[in-house]
Amino acid sequence: MHTPIAVANGILGAQPSAPTPAEALGLYSDEELVKKLPGFTNHYVTVNDIHLHYVEGGSGEPLICLPGWPQTWWSYHPVAAQLAEHYRIIILDIRGMGSSEKPAAGYDKKTMAQDVYALTQLLGLSRVALLGHDIGGMVALSFAFNYPDATDKVILLDGSHPTEGMRYMTMLPAPGTFEAKMNGDNPYMWWMAFNQIKELPEQLLAGRFRYLLDWLFGYVMIDERHMTEFDREVYAASYNHPDSIRAATGWYQAFNQDIADANTYSRLTMPVLGIASYVAYNHMSMGLPHIAENVQVIGLQDSGHYMFEEKPAQVLEAVFNFLQ
Secondary structure, X not given: OOOOEEEEOOOOOOOOOOOOHHHHOOOOOHHHHHOOOOOOEEEEEEEOOEEEEEEEEOOOOEEEEEOOXXXXXXXXXXXXXXXXXXXXXXXXXXXXXXXXXXXXXXXXHHHHHHHHHHHHHHOOOOOEEEEEEOHHHHHHHHHXXXXXXXXXXXXXXXXXXXXXXXXXXXXXXXXXXXOOOOOOOOOOOOHHHHOOOOOHHHHHHOOOHHHHHHHHHHHHOOOHHHOOXXXXXHHHXXXXXXXXXXXXHHHHHOHHHHHHHHOOOOOEOOOEEEEEEOOOHHHHHHHHHHXXXXXXXXXXXXXXXXXXXXXXXXXXXXXXXXXX
């Protein structure tokens, strides 16, 4: 591995893919988006042989924030300013996301956790708390499993490490449960299978990703109006590229390796908090105690999957109470 190099406000090397027309205009670029978060700055680094982008603001104890599918670092904007009043906030575009590099491989959560750990070492952070949503929660847990001495506390929002239980997810929805909104008792997540397919998703969705976004937000949110038109365009601009879609499906196509890795891990001993929407509460409340000794789960039953957007105040209250 080469020596890590940090560069602020400039990308190292060539971009992995050409900008979309919107990005070329600067409408949804990192540089324009970060202006909407006073006190935050963009940074680009090379660690673990990959170019990564992160946004940083605030001061105090470090909190590493990891987003999920199909979003980017921008997903933390409803809570970033408030978090930064108390902590040093580092919001990372994980491997394959946003302005971070989209290599051909390395989407197993253990390798992605290595990316995060290498970043903490570059920044001189010996011990961190992690906050992960969705896929980001999977990476946060992998970090905790593989680097327990570097992990203070872990907060998961609708995300947990892949386990053997994924193999038993239903292929067909239970009768009467696949409606306009996800059923919390019988969640049907067809994209778990769709994203296993190589090459086809990018062929179908390149330049059309907004269709998937709008359907998904409507399905897994209680009130999709909280996902603004601007937010949707930010994510569409990021995921419209074939390389971006390929990389995102890579997170899902690595689940078999993730499950194999999970079978080698011991239970976590550091404090773990699960914040679960109505679509994930049953799964998290039953699953997390099997992998962590010191765990609590809070259910936000009046929120869908995208809790930063739907219930930011409740999320912040839970995070602050847990971290203090």
